Every structure is written in structure tokens, then in C-alpha cells.
């Protein structure tokens with residue numbers, strides 16, 4: 235039994251915060267942010283819009299898209315580092331709001347790699363036959379842990395949510411291989427104290443190395459070569475990090491998802507938001523080989539090779 239993605243949904247807040255507006259908040263320029271990160275604007279959730287609200291909207295769409303009912307969901311996994319509160323989990327809040335009566339529920343804490351951890355966990359339950367349908371949500375309201383006076387971080391992050399329903403798919407489709415990893419010794423480079431604190435240069439170096447290596451590893455584990463890859467969805471943190479990964483795979487620009495310019499870094503939400511946008515734009519088609527790869531605080535990382543389709 236292969237586990238794959240059978241439904242997708244996303245939700246981003248309406249409020250757009252541009253680089254030009256940020257120029258008035260911290261000592262930065264639109265030019266610096268564009269050239270160093272690729273970010274032009276990001277979305278910011280309203281005061282009354284919490285992580286669970288964004289996650290709920292994305293999840294509802296993914297369930298509708300999958301054709302299953304909320305009652306059929308066996309497990310809800312929510313990847314987030316910005317839950318509404320430490321407990322109850324966002325996953326439990328969604329269980330109630332979605333009416334997923336039989337679902338088990340928990341949050342997954344693996345920062346920006348959280349969605350990769352969630353998808354790989356879901357795969358295990360599905361492929362062992364324990365569960366049929368798992369809802370995996372990547373959602374963040376990073377604006378509430380961003381220090382809006384710190385130019386090193388304030389320009390980078392945004393809010394949003396992406397969700398997938400996973401279930402059994404036909405032979406040859408779904409997740410072909412994966413890699414997950416962690417290195418706690420790098421925890422000091424990216425963490426939350428009151429706000430997000432980061433050593434940008436160290437995270438940058440780690441990300442460039444890891445994104446390329448993990449992508450190549452999952453391609454090899456699937457018994458394929460980089461020539462077989464149809465589309466790359468990297469974690470949307472910085473266009474320069476993403477470009478390095480694309481070049482390692484020798485892919486043309488149009489075969490890599492780029493949503494960082496519109497949404498900034500939305501942590502666990504960035505890969506599923508990108509996935510939804512590329513599928514809806516017709517750039518990902520049935521039978522395409524997709525590589526998704528993420529990295530984040532922990533340090534954590536994860537990559538998946540997936541044959542698109544049910």
C-alpha cells in the first residue's frame with residue numbers, strides 16, 4: 235500500500251505587508267530585502283485570526299478536495315511552532331472544528347521542517363494499514379513571535395497555512411522515499427526566546443548544504459536520477475538558498491516553486507502553500523516526480539520524493 239496526497243488546501247491572511255512599509259519600521263530597504271532574500275511582501279494575520287483559524291481554513295479545503303468526509307479522518311497532525319497555546323494542541327482544536335469525530339490528534343514540533351516530519355509520519359500509519367486517512371497541516375502565525383524592531387528577522391517571516399489529506403494511492407504513486415534528520419548542536423543558531431532569534435549566516439550555510447544533499451539522497455533512495463525530477467518544492471526561506479538547491483539538481487528555473495517573494499518565510503506552511511499553488515497553476519501534473527525539501531530550527535531537516543497523483 236502506497237501513501238500519497240489525495241487532497242490539498244491553503245489559506246493566507248488578506249493583509250499584505252510590503253518591504254516599503256517595513257522601511258518605516260526598521261532600518262532596512264526594499265532593495266536589501268529583495269536582493270538578499272527574494273522577499274517582496276508577506277501576509278500578516280489579524281489580531282483575531284490565530285494559528286488554528288488559518289489551519290482550519292486550509293484543512294477544510296483539503297478535505298473538500300480529497301472527496302472524503304471529516305468523519306473518515308483517522309489522524310490529524312499539525313506542524314507548527316506557533317500554536318494558539320501550548321495545549322490543547324492546534325490538532326485537537328481542528329479535530330473539534332472539522333467534526334473529525336474518530337481522529338487522533340497531535341501537533342508536531344520540527345520548525346520549518348515540520349510539514350516534512352508530518353507527511354513522513356502519516357505515511358507510516360497508512361502504509362502499515364493502521365490508518366486510512368491522515369490530515370497533515372503546516373501552519374504558522376510567526377508574526378506573533380517576531381520582534382518588529384529587529385531588522386535581522388522582521389523582514390523574513392510571514393503567516394499562512396497549507397494542508398494535505400493523505401491516503402492510499404495506486405501502485406507507483408505517492409511517497410517513493412524520504413529522509414529526516416536533526417542536529418541539536420545547531421539549536422543555538424535558530425530558536426525562540428521571547429521572539430525568534432537567529433544567526434542568519436550559520437543557518438544559511440547549513441541550509442545550502444543540507445537542501446542539496448537531502449534532495450539528492452531521496453532521489454537516489456527512490457532509484458532515480460536528478461534527470462527524472464519534474465518539480466522541486468524547497469522550503470521558502472531565502473531565494474539564494476533555494477537557488478543553490480535548484481542548481482545542485484540542475485533544474486531549470488521554471489521547475490522550482492517560488493512563492494517566497496509573495497509570502498516570505500512561513501516556516502512549516504511554506505512547502506504545502508507552494509504545493510497547492512503549483513498544482514492549481516497546472517505546473518504539477520499527474521505522474522510528475524516531485525522533490526520537497528525543508529530545513530529549520532532544531533536544527534531539523536526533511537526531504538521527500540513523491541510521484542504525484544492518486
Ligand code: UT7
Pocket residue numbers: 261262263266267270271346385386389424432433434435437438441471472499501529530531
Ligand atoms: O526557515 C529557516 C529560517 N532562517 C533562514 O532561512 C535564514 C537563513 N539566512 C539568511 O537567509 C540570510 O543569512 C539573511 C537574509 C538572514 C541575511 O543575509 P546575509 O547575506 O547572510 O547577510 P549578513 O547576515 O551577512 O549581513 C550582511 C549585512 C550586515 O551588516 P554588516 O554587519 O555587514 O554591517 C547586517 O547587519 O546586512 C545587514 N542586515 C541588513 N541590512 C538591511 C541584516 N539585516 C538587514 C536588513 N536590512 N533587514
